[in-house]
Amino acid sequence: xxxxxxxxxxxxxxxxxxxxxxxxxxxxxxxxxxxxxxxxxxxxxxxxxxxxxxxxxxxxxxxxxxxxxxxxxxxxxxxxxxxxxxxxxxxxxxxxxxxxxxxxxxxxxxxxxxxxxxxxxxxxxxxxxxxxxxxxxxxxxxxxxxxxxxxxxxxxxxxxxxxxxxxxxxxxxxxxxxxxxxxxxxxxxxxxxxxxxxxxxxxxxxxxxxxxxxxxxxxxxxxxxxxxxxxxxxxxx
Numbered sequence: 001x002x003x004x005x006x007x008x009x010x011x012x013x014x015x016x017x018x019x020x021x022x023x024x025x026x027x028x029x030x031x032x033x034x035x036x037x038x039x040x041x042x043x044x045x046x047x048x049x050x051x052x053x054x055x056x057x058x059x060x061x062x063x064x065x066x067x068x069x070x071x072x073x074x075x076x077x078x079x080x081x082x083x084x085x086x087x088x089x090x091x092x093x094x095x096x097x098x099x100x101x102x103x104x105x106x107x108x109x110x111x112x113x114x115x116x117x118x119x120x121x122x123x124x125x126x127x128x129x130x131x132x133x134x135x136x137x138x139x140x141x142x143x144x145x146x147x148x149x150x151x152x153x154x155x156x157x158x159x160x161x162x163x164x165x166x167x168x169x170x171x172x173x174x175x176x177x178x179x180x181x182x183x184x185x186x187x188x189x190x191x192x193x194x195x196x197x198x199x200x201x202x203x204x205x206x207x208x209x210x211x212x213x214x215x216x217x218x219x220x221x222x223x224x225x226x227x228x229x230x231x232x233x234x235x236x237x
Contacts, residue, residue, distance in 0.1 A: 028175040038206035
């Protein structure tokens, strides 16, 4: 975890070095805004590579939530559902456990994601329908719900998910006037909130680039952005 005050200091140092001719004062709340835009941009880039890039998994690993149990309720006659946590961003894995209707022992099922338009085929085709004997079933995500299908041949007893959660925003009200400020969403911010991941340098570089774009009309923004976000070789596993 990197303190937000350090991010503010690093931002000021790098921005002033790159934009030495600019006399523009950037307040701590503005710096937080640039840092958060950069953080979200970095996060979304790495999250898109999370399943295929060792580097991305290393950088965002602290944001991974593992084996989170969902409270299951009836969705319809063919399925149950659990509400996805509010901080959910990207699904990584679903683990489902079930019994057969004759009270067979609980087993772990292979759970495959299926799109809404494919549900009918998956439930009616004897080669694809959920099965206790073949230890498999289907799920889909709809809004804030994870829907798991039993097709009246299984009793779904448990569903856990691994997922990437949304990053917490960076705040540094301790450096603002009177120790607080109102953010762009109208929330009163009165406590510092630090960067959760370790690789802060790219985020600060991105924040400086974004600020330079907005304030000094930086040249070649897209190419510099691509260079900062560039990752190492992707390893498919």
